[in-house]
Structures are given as C-alpha cells and as structure tokens.
Amino acid sequence: MKKIKIKENIKLYGKYASVCTQSVMEYKLSFALMLIARFLIAFCELIAIKFLFSGFTQLKGYTYGDVLLCFAIIQMSFTFAELFGNGFKTFSGMVRSGGFDRVMLRPRSLVFQVVASRFEVGRTGPLFTAIITLALGIRHSQIDWNPMTVWTFAAMIVGGTLLFIGLFVLEASFCFFSIEDTSLINVLTYGAKSHGKYPIDIYGKGILRFCTYVIPYTLIQYYPLQFLLGKSDDWYLAFYPLGIVVFLTVCGFVWRFGVRRYKSCGS
Amino acid sequence: MKKYYSFFKLRFATGLQYRMASVTALTTQLIWGLMECLLYKAVAEATDGRIPMDYSSIVTYIWLKESLYVLFNTWAMDNDLFAMITSGDIAYELCRPLSVYSMWFSRMTGARISEAFLRCIPVTVCAFLMPKPYRMTLPVNGAAFLFFLLTLFLALGITITFCMLVYMLCLFTVSPQGWRMVLTGAVEFLSGNVIPLPFFPKKYLFLVELSPFAYMQNVPFRIYSGDLAGAAMYPYIIKQVIWLAALMSAGIVIWKLAEKRIVVQGG
Numbered sequence: 001m002k003k004i005k006i007k008e009n010i011k012l013y014g015k016y017a018s019v020c021t022q023s024v025m026e027y028k029l030s031f032a033l034m035l036i037a038r039f040l041i042a043f044c045e046l047i048a049i050k051f052l053f054s055g056f057t058q059l060k061g062y063t064y065g066d067v068l069l070c071f072a073i074i075q076m077s078f079t080f081a082e083l084f085g086n087g088f089k090t091f092s093g094m095v096r097s098g099g100f101d102r103v104m105l106r107p108r109s110l111v112f113q114v115v116a117s118r119f120e121v122g123r124t125g126p127l128f129t130a131i132i133t134l135a136l137g138i139r140h141s142q143i144d145w146n147p148m149t150v151w152t153f154a155a156m157i158v159g160g161t162l163l164f165i166g167l168f169v170l171e172a173s174f175c176f177f178s179i180e181d182t183s184l185i186n187v188l189t190y191g192a193k194s195h196g197k198y199p200i201d202i203y204g205k206g207i208l209r210f211c212t213y214v215i216p217y218t219l220i221q222y223y224p225l226q227f228l229l230g231k232s233d234d235w236y237l238a239f240y241p242l243g244i245v246v247f248l249t250v251c252g253f254v255w256r257f258g259v260r261r262y263k264s265c266g267s
Numbered sequence: 268m269k270k271y272y273s274f275f276k277l278r279f280a281t282g283l284q285y286r287m288a289s290v291t292a293l294t295t296q297l298i299w300g301l302m303e304c305l306l307y308k309a310v311a312e313a314t315d316g317r318i319p320m321d322y323s324s325i326v327t328y329i330w331l332k333e334s335l336y337v338l339f340n341t342w343a344m345d346n347d348l349f350a351m352i353t354s355g356d357i358a359y360e361l362c363r364p365l366s367v368y369s370m371w372f373s374r375m376t377g378a379r380i381s382e383a384f385l386r387c388i389p390v391t392v393c394a395f396l397m398p399k400p401y402r403m404t405l406p407v408n409g410a411a412f413l414f415f416l417l418t419l420f421l422a423l424g425i426t427i428t429f430c431m432l433v434y435m436l437c438l439f440t441v442s443p444q445g446w447r448m449v450l451t452g453a454v455e456f457l458s459g460n461v462i463p464l465p466f467f468p469k470k471y472l473f474l475v476e477l478s479p480f481a482y483m484q485n486v487p488f489r490i491y492s493g494d495l496a497g498a499a500m501y502p503y504i505i506k507q508v509i510w511l512a513a514l515m516s517a518g519i520v521i522w523k524l525a526e527k528r529i530v531v532q533g534g
Contacts, residue, residue: 033445
C-alpha cells in the first residue's frame with residue numbers, strides 16, 4: 001500500500017517538474033540568458049580564486065587544487081539544494097499570497113507539495129561552473145581515488161545539499177512566526193555558499209567553532225575534507241556528513257511546529 | 268485621544284518593521300565584511316609581504332564596499348522603471364515636458380544617495396569599532412578625503428549612466444531580466460566587487476582598465492584607503508570624467524533612437 005504511494009508521488013513530482021519546466025520554456029531567450037548569467041556569476045568566482053592564487057601557492061596549507069575542489073563541492077551542494085528546495089526558499093511568497101491555504105486542502109503531504117511546486121531548471125547554471133571547477137580541481141590536486149575517497153566526495157555533496165535544504169526549511173518556518181523579513185537566514189545560506197568555497201579553518205578558530213556547534217557546516221566541509229585531501233588518516237571523518245541527518249531532523253521539527261501554529265494571512 | 272494613540276501605534280509599528288529590516292541588513296553586511304577581512308588575513312599571511320595591497324588598505328576597502336554598497340550595486344536597479352517599460356506606463360513619462368533621460372537619471376541618483384546615506388552610518392560606525400586588525404582607518408590626510416568625495420561622485424555617475432544603458436536596452440527587448448543579470452554579473456566582477464582590482468594579474472588588469480568598470484568603486488575606495496595616492500591618482504580621475512561623458516552621451520543617443528520606435532501596447 002505504502003509502496004504504491006511512493007511510486008505515485010514520484011510520478012506526480014515528475015509531472016510538477018515538467019509543468020514548471022514547460023512554463024519557463026515559454027520564454028526561451030530569457031531562460032537561456034538566466035542560465036548563462038548564473039553560470040557567469042559563479043565562473044567569476046572561480047576566476048577570482050585563480051587570480052588570488054597567482055600571488056602564492058598555499059593558503060594555510062591548502063593548494064589551488066584543494067580550494068577548487070572545496071569550491072566545486074559547495075557550489076554543487078548549493079545548486080542542488082536550490083533546484084530541489086526552491087519551494088522552501090520562495091515559501092514566504094506562498095504564505096503571503098495565501099497559496100499555502102490551498103496546499104493544505106489537497107490530499108498530499110505539505111512538504112511534498114511545497115517542494116514539487118517550485119522546481120526551477122534555471123537554477124542549474126552554476127552546475128556547469130562546478131563541473132569545470134571539479135575537473136580543474138581533480139587535475140591540480142593529488143587525491144588518491146579509491147572507494148573511500150569517492151564515498152567521502154559524494155557524501156560531502158549530498159550532505160551539503162541536505163544542509164542547505166535544511167536551512168531553507170528553517171527560513172520557510174520563520175514565515176509562520178513572523179511576517180518580517182527573513183533575510184537574516186540569507187547570511188547562513190548565501191554566506192556559506194560564497195565563503196564556504198575556502199576550507200573553513202582559514203577563517204580562524206572562532207569561525208570554525210561557530211560552523212561546528214551552531215550550524216554544522218564543518219560536518220560536510222572541513223572534517224571530511226581533511227580526509228579527502230589526505231591531511232588526516234582518520235577514516236571516521238569520512239562519515240561525518242551523515243550527521244546532517246540530525247540537523248535535518250531538527251529543521252523538520254521546527255517546520256512541523258510552525259505548521260501547527262499557522263494562521264492564514266492571504267486572501 | 269484613543270484615535271491619535273492608535274495612529275501613533277500604527278506609525279511606530281511601521282517604523283519598527285523598517286528598523287528590523289535595517290538591523291538585518293546591518294548584521295548581514297558586518298558578517299560579510301568580517302569574513303572577507305579574515306579571508307584576506309589568510310591571503311596576507313600566504314603571500315608573506317608580497318601582497319598587492321596593504322592589509323590595512325584591504326580592510327578599509329572592504330568596509331567602504333560594505334557601507335556604500337547601495338551606491339554601486341548594479342543589481343538593485345529601479346524596478347519601477349522596468350515595470351514602466353513592460354507595462355506601458357512609460358507613455359505617461361513621455362507626456363511630461365521633461366527629458367526622460369535626465370528625469371530617470373536624477374531619480375536614480377536621489378534614491379541611491381538617500382538610501383546609502385542611511386545605510387552607511389551604522390556600518391561605518393561598527394567598522395570603526397572593530398577589534399584592531401579589522402578596524403577601518405581614517406583617510407591618510409584631508410586631501411585624500413576630498414579626492415575620495417570627488418571620485419565617489421564621479422564613480423556614482425558612471426555606475427548610474429551604465430544602469431541607464433541597461434534600461435535603454437530593455438526598450439529593445441522583451442526579456443529584460445536575463446540581459447540584466449548577465450550584465451550586472453559581469454560588472455560586479457570587473458568593478459572590483461568580488462576581489463579588489465589590484466589583485467588582478469597585470470595583463471587582465473590592463474584590459475579591465477580599458478573598460479568603464481575600473482572607474483566605478485575601484486577609484487574612490489582605493490584613494491580613501493591610501494592605495495592610490497599622489498600623481499597616480501590623476502589619470503584615473505581624468506578617465507572617470509571621460510567615461511562619464513561617454514556613457515552619458517551614449518545613453519542620450521540611444522534614448523533618442525528608442526523614443527522614435529516605442530510602441531505602447533494597450534493601457
């Protein structure tokens with residue numbers, strides 16, 4: 001019984017995604033330009049790293065290739081999170097317009113509908129940059145690719161995606177408690193995307209602590225990165241990204257708590 | 268009495284809303300600035316002394332960038348103007364016995380200066396209160412400050428005339444958002460918003476300095492921070508004046524062309 005429902009949901013998700021894509025494709029030039037623009041913006045960041053590295057070879061022990069890998073991983077995580085979690089990101093609009101009331105009336109789970117209804121292909125622009133960066137990063141760094149490092153690499157990306165989605169969920173949940181601007185959370189998402197392209201420890205001990213105990217960025221970046229780059233032999237570091245599940249659960253509780261308090265404000 | 272009290276309460280609440288927004292913006296900018304300061308500290312350590320800009324100049328550059336963000340931000344264009352172009356309300360603008368170019372130009376300048384004025388005070392105060400290596404410094408001398416003000420206005424002029432060109436472009440295409448993103452993304456990088464221009468390798472810097480983008484925020488911020496001083500300053504100021512004149516005349520010419528072919532549909 002339950003299995004059928006999952007199958008059905010996947011089918012429905014595909015339908016939502018194709019409808020969203022079709023509506024974007026009505027404006028092909030605009031779509032292409034958006035894609036190019038997002039690619040270019042991310043690409044400029046890559047060039048910025050290259051320019052900075054023209055003055056030195058190692059930044060606190062990290063080589064150019066190491067930083068590129070780190071940048072590629074964060075960029076990929078963020079792009080996937082935006083692609084699949086865009087519904088949470090634009091959730092405040094849904095609350096304000098009263099669209100969430102309609103969502104609540106439908107016989108499907110809330111999270112599913114919020115996520116599926118705002119699938120945006122145009123968000124994939126930075127992915128091209130991330131792939132280029134990844135190729136460059138792999139070429140420049142001396143990683144010994146074996147099943148363990150491949151797992152670490154994949155876990156970092158998946159973990160990062162989930163972390164950013166969790167932050168988007170938190171951002172969305174704030175709409176239940178306050179009608180005010182939630183842009184403070186943007187610091188945690190966009191801030192992590194743009195500053196997280198460097199391994200966190202270059203910012204010093206204080207930031208490293210904040211990024212471990214307040215928002216667990218280090219679980220998907222600093223610690224597994226140490227293992228991936230061969231700076232540490234502790235195999236358990238490769239499994240730190242699994243810790244994101246705990247974070248996601250907390251975010252899920254906040255969301256549930258918020259939904260229970262929800263009062264419509266739309267028309 | 269009760270009526271007046273409720274009016275008071277209403278205004279007070281509205282004011283508070285905005286204050287909340289500005290507290291959010293302030294926090295965002297402080298965190299952003301601080302993270303950049305920390306990054307360049309690591310960079311300064313890595314280059315050991317051969318850094319293209321003094322560390323204290325970089326810190327001041329970063330804080331100026333954060334506090335005067337609104338002046339040079341090409342993202343935040345006047346959405347009313349875009350709406351006017353796409354909705355056809357531009358017809359009303361054409362009816363006025365005024366030059367549309369000058370009207371829009373002054374409108375943008377006013378909006379930017381007033382917003383920047385409100386925003387820069389708290390950021391600057393905080394930047395001067397930062398712990399030592401991350402503290403913003405005063406300009407080297409009075410003359411430098413005067414040159415800073417002069418070039419700041421010239422740079423603002425260049426930024427706005429460039430934005431005007433983007434508006435003009437929108438009169439020729441139906442999908443302005445995409446073009447806008449491509450152009451503003453490129454400008455952000457080329458004007459030294461991602462990394463300060465002195466960090467560009469020589470041959471690329473040469474190319475950027477042939478474009479108007481090197482004469483936007485780059486010049487005033489570097490004069491204030493003492494990176495650009497003495498005779499080296501004058502060619503930059505002269506080029507600023509030339510670019511301002513060139514972009515403005517280009518804008519006016521394009522407007523004349525566009526004016527002839529504007530078709531207002533519906534109303």
